[in-house]
Each structure stands twice: as structure tokens, then as C-alpha cells.
Amino acid sequence: MDLSFTNEEVAFKSEVREFIENNLPADVKDRYSRGIHFTKEGQERWQKILNSKGWLAPNWPGEYGGTGWTATQKYIFAQEMGRASAPPPMPFGVSMVGPVIYTFGNQEQKDYYLPRILQSEDWWCQGYSEPGSGSDLASLKTKAVRDGDDYIVNGQKIWTSHAQHANLIFCLVRTDQDVKAQEGISFLLIDMDSPGITLKPIIGLDTEHTLNEVFFDDVRVPVKNRIGEENKGWTYAKFLLGNERTSIARIAQSKLRCEHLREVASAERVDGGLLQDDADFMRKLNQIEVDLMALEYTELRMLSKIEHGETLTAEPSLLKIKGSEIQQRLTELLVESLGMYGAAYEALEVREGRNDQNFAPDYAHGPMAEHLYLRAATIYGGSNEIQRNIISKMVLGL
Ligand SMILES: Cc1cc2nc3c(=O)[nH]c(=O)nc-3n(C[C@H](O)[C@H](O)[C@H](O)COP(=O)(O)OP(=O)(O)OC[C@H]3O[C@@H](n4cnc5c(N)ncnc54)[C@H](O)[C@@H]3O)c2cc1C
Structure with a gap:
């Protein structure tokens, strides 16, 4: 297994980074980095920008408007999107039904629906x-x-x-x-x-x-x-679920959350102390970072398998379990890092309409909402218990 990038891949990474830096709308980035749900208008705007570059659907075959990238390029792209807090396209069209249509649909369905997904005309x-x-x-x-x-x-x-x-x-x-x-x-x-x-x-x-x-x-x-x-339909449904699970791990986004937590930990608290001197807090953060690193290497191993034409077995289930658990542990720690400010949560609509001074630091808005929403991450996309059943069958032969 070779995990190092070629010179071309390093150049590709710079190109992607530059494009995202220059084109990702600030308001879209702000919501996503806080873990707040998108607005339809903002999400559509960003998807159209990605599509104008031909990068909305990296996994689609070139003939239907995909990029023709290698698995490594797709990985780099996903990492750069996560690193920049750039929301991925809505999965329901691009990652779920789109591949079902180009794999199992008839010509008329492909001609009609696929371009409309790319142009964000259909939701x-x-x-x-x-x-x-x-x-x-x-x-x-x-x-x-x-x-x-x-x-x-x-x-x-x-x-x-x-x-x-x-x-x-x-x-x-x-x-x-x-x-x-x-x-x-x-x-x-x-x-x-x-x-x-x-x-x-x-x-x-x-x-x-x-x-x-x-x-x-x-x-x-x-x-x-x-x-x-x-x-x-069951055959098409299962094909779609496989695609859904591989995209749920969100490793790059979790890495960014870890970086943010390190910054928060080094900032002075109200009592003059530093969170980074709190051994319990730092133990939890360090453990998450270690687990995240292990998960990233698992994803890279999976990538290497794909590049070598090997068949995946339980890897998507493994990524789904570990990725979703790490997301939950991270948002829990983010809320903990905010102390009393973490508990005060208001829906964005409420906050946007107010003209009084915010009592909490700006970064305190978002973590509680995300923490509460992500309780569902171990349920959606097939619950983690079901993923464990899959692993026990495929890997352990139980
Ligand atoms: C935020 C969110 C978004 C969602 N979005 C969508 C969507 O857009 N479209 C859509 O179709 N669905 C969506 N879902 C539904 C999701 O796919 C289901 O919630 C999930 O598959 C679990 O099904 P269930 O809720 O019926 O729970 P159940 O299947 O009733 O499970 C209840 C509990 O029992 C456990 N369990 C069940 N069977 C077994 C077993 N055989 N072995 C061990 N444990 C078991 C489960 O792990 C779970 O803990 C979403 C769910 C959430 C929470």
C-alpha cells in the first residue's frame, strides 16, 4: 500500500484549495463551519459555483458530467472541501439517486434527470x-x-x-x-x-x-x-445505501473541529485559566485525535484497495460507525469547552432577528445545535448496530 501523493496529486491539491478559497461564499462557509443547517438559497448558490467548474459530481462517470478523477483525486477533493468548511452538495440528488439513474435508469430518464441534478434545478x-x-x-x-x-x-x-x-x-x-x-x-x-x-x-x-x-x-x-x-427495486435500493454510507464519515470536517478545539483550549477563560491545562479535557481531545488519525488511515487503506481494483467488504460500515461516533464525541467536547455559554442555544432565525448584544463569544453559536442534531448520526444511513451486524457477518462470518 502506497499512501504518499504523486507530484501531480500535490499540484491538484493546490488547485482545489485555491479554487475553494476564491469561490466559497463567506455566508455559506460560516453556517457550515458552525454546524448550522444550510439555507436552500445558499446551498444552491454554492452548488452552482461547483458545477460551473465541473466539480459538483466527482463520483459520476465523465459521460454524465462527472470529473473522471481517480479515487485519490476524489479523496483529495473531499479533504480540501472539509478543510475549508465547504458544504458538500446535497447528497439526495448527487450521491444517491443520480448514480441509481445512470446505472439502472433508461436513456430518457438519464437525459432528463441527470443534467437537472447537476444544475441544481431539482431538489x-x-x-x-x-x-x-x-x-x-x-x-x-x-x-x-x-x-x-x-x-x-x-x-x-x-x-x-x-x-x-x-x-x-x-x-x-x-x-x-x-x-x-x-x-x-x-x-x-x-x-x-x-x-x-x-x-x-x-x-x-x-x-x-x-x-x-x-x-x-x-x-x-x-x-x-x-x-x-x-x-x-431492492437491488437499486441497496446499491444506493452503499454509496450513502461511505460519504457519512466526514473525516476532514472532524479534523477541523479538533483544530478549532485546540485554539479554544489555548484561549484564556473567564477565570484566567486555560482549558489546555485541564488534564481531563485534553485527554478526551487527544484520544479523539488519535482515533481520527486511525480512521483516516483506514479510509486511505480503503482508497488504496479501490485504486487496485479490489472489492470492498465491510469498510463502508466501519467508516460509518467510527466516523459518526467521533463526530458525536467532538461536538460533545465543543459544548463542554464553552462552559456555561454552551447551554444557551437559540435557533438561528431567533438570533438573526435580535438587536441586543450577544453575551457569548461568537464561536459559541452553533455547537449546541450541532451536538443535538448529531445525536442522529449513529442512526441515519443505517444505525450503527445494523452496521455492526454487517461487519460481524462479512468479516467474522457470524
Ligand atoms: C436525522 C435523521 C435523518 C433521516 N433522514 C432520512 C431520509 O431522508 N430518508 C429516509 O428514508 N430515512 C431517513 N432517516 C431514517 C433512518 O434511516 C432510520 O431512522 C434508521 O434506518 C433506523 O430506523 P428506525 O428509526 O425505524 O429505527 P429501528 O429500526 O426501529 O431501530 C430502533 C433501534 O433498534 C436497533 N435495531 C433494530 N434492528 C436491529 C437488529 N437487527 N440488530 C441490532 N439492533 C437493531 C437500532 O439500531 C436502533 O437502535 C433519518 C433518520 C434520522 C434520525
Whole structure:
């Protein structure tokens, strides 16, 4: 395994760094670096800048608008994005449904949907989970019954992130009740404006609206909006989940959080002391940094495997578990580092509308919100317990 970069790769890294430094809007960076949710307008603006450079979808094949980069270049790009606090593109279009469309969709679907994802014309959300069908996804009950050239869809999705911004949802639906659960599922692309769709917000621990319930009541969906074959949706769904898990570790972003914590630890506190003299605090920070370094090397080993055409086994699950746990430990420590200022959390909308003096340092705004939201990191993308089951099967043969 060779982990050093070539001269070309070092030059590529500088090019990426310079582009991001010169083009990332300050307001977009500010929100992301604090761990506050994006605004649709800001996210769209940044995605359009990336797309104008041809860098919105590094993982897509060149023929569909991807970059044609090697796995190492993609790694460098992701590292530089994280290092600069540049938000990645919304995953639902670029990393989830886009690859499903170019891998399993027909020509008409590719021609229509892929350019619209690249140009941020469509906003997608993910309609997988249902009440009672999360980890056991194959038990999903939302039903699609064929009626001429349409399916009629009835049922409910839940935990649908950012559905309030989306004009399209990709959905797993049951098209055959009489076969093994995995064999009766189809993958549909549904217009969120279709009559019969209603949304109900779910307000999270962080008091923000990122999650939703989506209800389908006799929703007509053209059969031409089905991906691939009827009842073969489980294959496409699993392909998508593999892509989702590898992008959740967010190592570069965690490294930046560690750097920030070191700065905070060296700044004088109200009582005149320094946090870096607090042995317990520093032990926790040092341990996270060691674990993060180990995770980074695991990711590099995975990269080396990909470059050499080897097949991955449980690596995405491992990255998901360790990456999400580190994110949680880091935000917990960030809140701890703020002492009494950490507890005072206000949603951004509330804070932006106020004209009184902030009593806490500027960097105190964000960590509590992120800490609360990231409680979910060990659940979304397939819970960590489920990832451990995958590892025990694939690696330990249990
Ligand atoms: C913030 C957030 C955003 C999300 N966004 C989306 C989205 O956009 N679209 C979407 O479709 N879904 C989304 N989800 C849903 C997410 O995928 C599910 O929450 C997740 O798969 C777990 O399913 P569940 O909530 O039904 O929990 P359950 O499956 O009921 O699990 C409950 C607990 O039991 C454990 N458990 C279950 N089965 C096993 C087992 N076999 N072995 C060991 N432990 C087990 C789980 O690990 C968990 O701790 C989101 C969730 C969150 C929290």
C-alpha cells in the first residue's frame, strides 16, 4: 500500500484549495463551519459555483458530467472541501439517486434527470423509511398498484430529510405483496407536487425543521417514472445505501473541529485559566485525535484497495460507525469547552432577528445545535448496530 501523493496529486491539491478559497461564499462557509443547517438559497448558490467548474459530481462517470478523477483525486477533493468548511452538495440528488439513474435508469430518464441534478434545478429527498420499517426496510408497506399507465401510491414515509425543499422524491414502494419482502419492491421517482401528497414537519431536538412525514393518498405516478424493472427495486435500493454510507464519515470536517478545539483550549477563560491545562479535557481531545488519525488511515487503506481494483467488504460500515461516533464525541467536547455559554442555544432565525448584544463569544453559536442534531448520526444511513451486524457477518462470518 502506497499512501504518499504523486507530484501531480500535490499540484491538484493546490488547485482545489485555491479554487475553494476564491469561490466559497463567506455566508455559506460560516453556517457550515458552525454546524448550522444550510439555507436552500445558499446551498444552491454554492452548488452552482461547483458545477460551473465541473466539480459538483466527482463520483459520476465523465459521460454524465462527472470529473473522471481517480479515487485519490476524489479523496483529495473531499479533504480540501472539509478543510475549508465547504458544504458538500446535497447528497439526495448527487450521491444517491443520480448514480441509481445512470446505472439502472433508461436513456430518457438519464437525459432528463441527470443534467437537472447537476444544475441544481431539482431538489430530491429520500423516501425509504416508514413507521415500523427503518432497520428492517424490506418490510415497507407503502403500496403502488398498477392502473393503466400509472401506479396509484398509498402509504407513508417518515424521517424524510429536507422534504420541504424538495420537488422530487425517490421512493421504495411495494408492488407485489405475495412474494418474499425483498422481491416485491419497486423504485419510483415521484413529483412532490402530485395531488395526494402531504407533508408534516417533525421538529428535531435542535428545534430545527429538517425532518418530515410524507403521506401518499391515491397519488398517481406514471409507470415511466419507475427505475429499472418492477419488483427489482431492492437491488437499486441497496446499491444506493452503499454509496450513502461511505460519504457519512466526514473525516476532514472532524479534523477541523479538533483544530478549532485546540485554539479554544489555548484561549484564556473567564477565570484566567486555560482549558489546555485541564488534564481531563485534553485527554478526551487527544484520544479523539488519535482515533481520527486511525480512521483516516483506514479510509486511505480503503482508497488504496479501490485504486487496485479490489472489492470492498465491510469498510463502508466501519467508516460509518467510527466516523459518526467521533463526530458525536467532538461536538460533545465543543459544548463542554464553552462552559456555561454552551447551554444557551437559540435557533438561528431567533438570533438573526435580535438587536441586543450577544453575551457569548461568537464561536459559541452553533455547537449546541450541532451536538443535538448529531445525536442522529449513529442512526441515519443505517444505525450503527445494523452496521455492526454487517461487519460481524462479512468479516467474522457470524
Ligand atoms: C436525522 C435523521 C435523518 C433521516 N433522514 C432520512 C431520509 O431522508 N430518508 C429516509 O428514508 N430515512 C431517513 N432517516 C431514517 C433512518 O434511516 C432510520 O431512522 C434508521 O434506518 C433506523 O430506523 P428506525 O428509526 O425505524 O429505527 P429501528 O429500526 O426501529 O431501530 C430502533 C433501534 O433498534 C436497533 N435495531 C433494530 N434492528 C436491529 C437488529 N437487527 N440488530 C441490532 N439492533 C437493531 C437500532 O439500531 C436502533 O437502535 C433519518 C433518520 C434520522 C434520525
